[in-house]
Amino acid sequence: MSMKKIIKVKDIEIGNGKVTIQTMLSKKTTLVEENLADIIALKNAGCHIVRVAVSNDDEVVALRKICEKSVLPIVADIQFDYKMAIASIEAGASKIRINPSNIGDNSKVELICKKAKEYCIPIRVGVNMGSLDSEVEAKYGRTALGLAKSCIKCAELLESFDFFDIVLSVKASSVKTMVEACKILHKSTDYPLHIGVTEAGTKETGVIKNAVGIGALLLEDIGDTIRISLSAEPIEEVFASRRLLKSLNLLQGATVVSCPTCSRCNYDLFTFAKEIEEMTFDIKQNLHIAVMGCVVNGIGEGKDADIGIAGGGDNNFVIFQQGKVLKTVTSDNYKEEFLRLINEKIME
């Protein structure tokens, strides 16, 4: 990631080594007040950049109002009409996303580039499997290579207009295709990459597809900004993105490890682990918490935890730090005591 060009979207940098989280508004763009409220909630949930679809003049008017008051940088998503792209830039978008293959004449793409340069905003070249460049598709087929080549061709078109303020993305609903295409892009260019699996499906399936695809890339230090696409509310995309980044130590915060299902456990660990996770989800500093079923394994397996608890049978619980017992508590007070000690840790 560190070798990538840094692209600025208002005050957010893409490509500086810190992976940013994006989502897209789900309400009609014209519902200005509702969308502004959503943007505040999304920022509080951990989102860095928000995208909004702009398809007609009414939406351009709404976009201007949203951009004026938004607490997050706004990316205007343009499907076909170059006039919408130009109007969105003039309306205050901090970045636009286009697929140049869908815009038509190259002269129209050139006009968009000129306007973006005038307003000093970047363009994301976003190519999806559903909208490949037709010549490239004819040559390489609907493959990962075709997807990557399509995107590179579009970026070269922008470069031919002396425009280099570019973020790239190649998305597919096939995890394998998307991963392979991103790896090709990563090798071929130094523009930062926006990564994600598109049309990933319902929340339950989509989270898994995105975790596999985005995760595999981030494990190899590929990817600078992510969107987890779900058929679910945008805030769910943001929460899932945070969990994903935390799982790879790419985002600070509390993490709760807890035992899987096992008949050795003597208390309602599932509920307790969930409660602890919810109560510590918004902590901004690293804190490794373990919620374990039994003492036998629990303390050993929770060795790396800053603080942990393990059920001990006979209504006893043991609270431990880095593998060493701190104190024993009972089923009457284990929750309060554990939370009190977590808070102490946070205050340290």
Add this chain to the structure above:
Amino acid sequence: MSMKKIIKVKDIEIGNGKVTIQTMLSKKTTLVEENLADIIALKNAGCHIVRVAVSNDDEVVALRKICEKSVLPIVADIQFDYKMAIASIEAGASKIRINPSNIGDNSKVELICKKAKEYCIPIRVGVNMGSLDSEVEAKYGRTALGLAKSCIKCAELLESFDFFDIVLSVKASSVKTMVEACKILHKSTDYPLHIGVTEAGTKETGVIKNAVGIGALLLEDIGDTIRISLSAEPIEEVFASRRLLKSLNLLQGATVVSCPTCSRCNYDLFTFAKEIEEMTFDIKQNLHIAVMGCVVNGIGEGKDADIGIAGGGDNNFVIFQQGKVLKTVTSDNYKEEFLRLINEKIME
């Protein structure tokens, strides 16, 4: 995967190229009837092998009853006591899982190997970050290499007793550590690998951690059998495993792609996509279904779908096949008609 040794767990092969799904019973082992009912439900949900903890004589008695009637092969999970391992083998377990470092004297491990050989069942050498071999830990630290070396040392101990019917696993709650350790094992041995992230946390966090870790390995053809460890019911682990394998085309079945959040959508796509996914979740043949928000993008992006539907505005919906329009339906009958056509596809 194809280069791995094939290990048989009753009628299930590990290492034959087909990735199998495992989970662990969550009820007390002594609750025989409840566990047998759970095993039936787990099999119906798509589970191939089930593990059960055996820690005392009562549980050995229960294990025997479970093994006699179980519809899935049973793996006995042993923590420390070699007598429990031997008794579990005699009680009919189809495989046992031990961490030789936890068993004590090598002579005890030898007795387990002899008994397993007598009963022709395999042993999984399962090493977790919480129970590394102490010499290896002193030399390599609590690292991925230490984890892999610990496991290899244990496997060599079994080999020294002329025992080679082995499956290996190295688990950690750190995704990166587990992925790295599995890659080392994959290069170093030809025993099949059981892979998973342990103590992965709550359902929501744990699914993501496992999808990243297991997914990254499976993308590189590493891993022969999986368990997604969650602080949730075993059946949730099985459902998540199926979604994960489907996302990498490692399991046949229906897949539903559907649009992410976008203001262009004119109907309640989230609910509809979820309904379609639930209704087709158990289909055993490959069927690629697309549920799209709008016609503009939908048909193009759903090009690879066997059958798809896209909202068209004005209460119209378009049903399409491989990118070509099949028919137009209205908001009054789109659900029934789409389901009818999906059923036709299945019957073909």
